[in-house]
Every structure is written in structure tokens, then in C-alpha cells.
Amino acid sequence: MATEYVKFVDVTKCDGCRACMVACKNWNDLPAEPQDFLGSAQSHTKTTADTWNVLQYIEHENSKGGLDYLFRHSACFHCTDAACEKVCPEDAISYTDFGTVVIDHEKCVGCGYCVNNCPFEVISLKEYVDKNGDKYRKANKCTMCTDRLEEGLQPACVTTCHTGAMQFGDKAAMIQKAEERVKQIKDRYPNAMVYNPQGVSGTHTVYVLAEKPSVYGLPENPKVPTSAVVWKDYAQPIGKMMIGATTMAVVGAFITNTIISKKKNGKNEDGGEHHE
Template sequence: MAVEYVKYVDVTKCDGCRACMVACKNWNDLPAEPQDFLGTMQSHANVSADTWNVLTFVEHENSQGNLDYLFRHSSCYHCADAACEKVCPENAISYTDTGAVVIDQDTCVGCGYCVQNCPFDVVQLKTYKDENGKEYRKAHKCTMCTDRIDEGLQPACVTTCHTGAMEFGEKDAIIKKAEQRVKEIKERYPNANVYNPQGVGGTHTIYVLAEKPSVYGMPEKPKVPTSAVLWKDYAQPIGKLMVGGVTMALAGAFVANKFFDKDGKVGPHDDGGEDHE
């Protein structure tokens, strides 16, 4: 098995310069997105189909009663057990040998099930028009710059970070580094922690946080929806053994519309085409 790599983000070293956002836009040739003023230093409310990483800003009163400005590089977490991969009816989402979660744009049909089930609200849909003016959609998100990694390079966002807040390396070494860093900053940040949630199998973006995840707008204990697990690990394999491909696809679409819910709840859904920002 290939060596797994992860991105390391130490938020205590981030100065909010947004160079990571610019580098991502430039390398991936992503268009600019005019934004309304949010009333804060933050430029975008969330990641989108055309903005794959966002620098978030949070004003927080710490345990000593002082005001902290908390910055965080926010992008796809690249879960080891990714809900988006589980629910994709076209198998358009897969894992690379190094651990990144990627979307095959040629296979994606824009159904939106990945958007509905991502625990982090990262995957987003973009609408296009074909030569006849007919609209169609594709799912987009951070690719961890797999094209760069394949050439022995690091993700664009990592290479441009001037404070050393981001690094990229082998998973085991990065996790040890994160754990050691938390020990070093505990006196200043009593709530410091390593964010590598096991409910999604761990992630390939490892954070050193100064405060609890919820302070940064991150889920405390994200997990793969139960409906996604049942579909991918049980219903789909059994169905393929029992029925033909066409029947399975129709049944799959019906089950997906009825049961795919990121909270694991059972209930009807719409066509899955709405953005969740």
C-alpha cells in the first residue's frame, strides 16, 4: 500500500493572510466570486464549487477573559471513511493511493447526494450549460492538489504559507507533530487539541486547534451517516448480486431520495440539487 499523506494545519501560527486561498485559485484555475460584505474580515461565508478553501475568522473570548482572533484554513478534510464516496451512485468519488478523496468529473452526474451527506458541508454543486443551452451540474471540492502530489510537489496552499502554519507529509509523522505541538501550547491555550475525528475514519487534514472545534464552526464529533453505511456496505453489494444493473440503478435512485440524510435520519428528500452553505 502507498504511504498515506496528510495536510497539517496549525491554526495558532496562521495570521489570516489568505495566501492559501489565492494559491488554490491560481493553481486550479478557479474563477473569482464577487461576494457581499459579510461584516467581518472573512471574505466568503463557506467554501463553494469555485472557492475550494476559505480563511475563516472568529472573535472569541478565551478562558482568561481576553479576546482572541481565531483564524483557520478551511477546505476538504479528505476523510478516510468518506460519506461522499459511500453515497455516490455512479462511483464517481474515490480515494487516491495517498489518501485524498477525489471526484471524477467525467463520471459525476450532479445528483447532489455527496452534498447532502458531507458532514462538513464541503462538497458543492456547480451549474453548467451545454452547447444547446441545457443545464447540468457537477460536484466540486478541494482535490488536495493530487496532480501536484503525483509530480512530487506539495499542495499549492501549503507551499505559499509564509508562517509555517501548514505542512504536508507522511500521516504518522504529522500526527506525532500535531500531538507534540498541542503539548507545547497548552499553557497559553488550555483547550488546545488535535482535530482528527474518528467518526469519519480520521482525516487527511490534521488540525492543531487552540479551542474546541465548535468554536471554529467545526463539528465536535462528525460521523458517516448511518444511511450511507447501510447503502454502501450492505444494500448495494447485496442488490448487485440479486438484480441486474438497470434495476439496481432505479432502486438505488429511489432509496437515495428516500434515505440519504447526513444526520442519519430516515425521511423523504428533494432531488438533492440544493447547495448547503
């Protein structure tokens, strides 16, 4: 089995250069996506189907009354218990041995359930046009460069980060580094914390945040929606069992009716004459 990995993002080391965004675009061959001027250095309001990671710029008044300019590399969290995987009716979303969550475009039907249920709002639908001119949609998001991981490489965004704000490695080692980093910066950032939400059984993008999650537009305690749990863990399996039972009942009824019909027509099951 492959090693389970974590991308560790220390927002206190980020200088907002956006090299991670450029590297992601280049490696994944994502098209440019012109945006209206937002009145700040931030280029996009959030991730989209063609922009899988976004650098957030946040002006925040700290507890001492001073102004902090906060940055955050925003991309898919690759939840251990992913709501998107649970709600996908086509089993198009799955986990890899690395801990990443990926979308199979061959199976995706563009229903949008994953978009509506992601607690971090990082999945989007992209519209395509086939050779006949018909439009169809597919879900898109960060893959954590799973194709690079399979070749023993690190995610493109990590390799281009010149400040060391992003590291990538064994899950336990990265989480330990995050916890140690929080201890180092507590004097400067009293609200500093490791963001690895347990409501989704932990994530494979773990942050050291300088402030509370809400300051960065993140949910304080994200959880897999109850409806998703009911659907994936209860309704779907029961539904499949019922479909299986129904199929068996139909087959059984067909066989029984066939035998009765043959007997009525004076034939044995083997095709011979039936005698009373």
C-alpha cells in the same frame, strides 16, 4: 503503493493572510467569486464550487475573559471513511493512494447526495452549460492538489503559507507533529487539541485547534451517516447481487422457453427433426 499523506494545519500560527486561498484559485484555475461584505476580514462564509478553501476569522472570548482572534484554513478534510464516497450512486468519488478523496467529473451526474451527506459541508454543486445551451451540474471540492502530488509536489496552499501554519508529509509524521505542538501550546490555549475525528476513521487534513471544534464551526464528533453505511456496505451490494440473480433468471427462462418452443415445433436443439 504511494505514501499516504496528511496536511497538518496549525491554526495558532495562521495570521489570516489568505495566501492559501489565492494559491488554490491560481493552481486550479478557479474563477473569482465576488461576495457581499461580511462585516469582517472574512471574504466568504464557506467553501463553494469555485472557492475550495476559505480563511475563517472568529472572535472568541477565551477562558480568561480575554478576546482571541482565531483563524482557520477551511477545506475538504479528505476523510479516511468518506460519507461522500459511500453515497455516490455513480462511483464518481474515490480514494487515491495518497489518501485524498477525488471526484471524477466524467461519472458525476450532479445528484447532490455527496453535498447532503458531507459532515463538514465542504462540497458544492456547480452549474455548467453545454454547447446546446442545456444546463447540468457537477460536484466540486478541494482535491488536495492530487495532480501536484502525482508529480512529487506539495499542495499549492501549503507551499504559499509564509508562517508555517501548514505542513504536508507522511501521515504518521504529521500526526506526531500535531500532538507535539498541542503539548507546546497548552499553557496558552488550555483547550488546544488535535482534530482528527475518528468517527470518519481519521482525516487527511489534521488540525491543531486552539479551542473546541464547535468554536470553529466544526462538529465535535462527526460520523458517517448511518444511512450512508447501510447504502454502501449493505443495500448496494445486495442490490447488485439481486440484479445479477434476476438477470440470470431471465436468461435461464429465455433459454428454457426457447428449448420448449423448439420441441413443440418438432425440432431438436441442434435444429434436426424431433421424433418421439
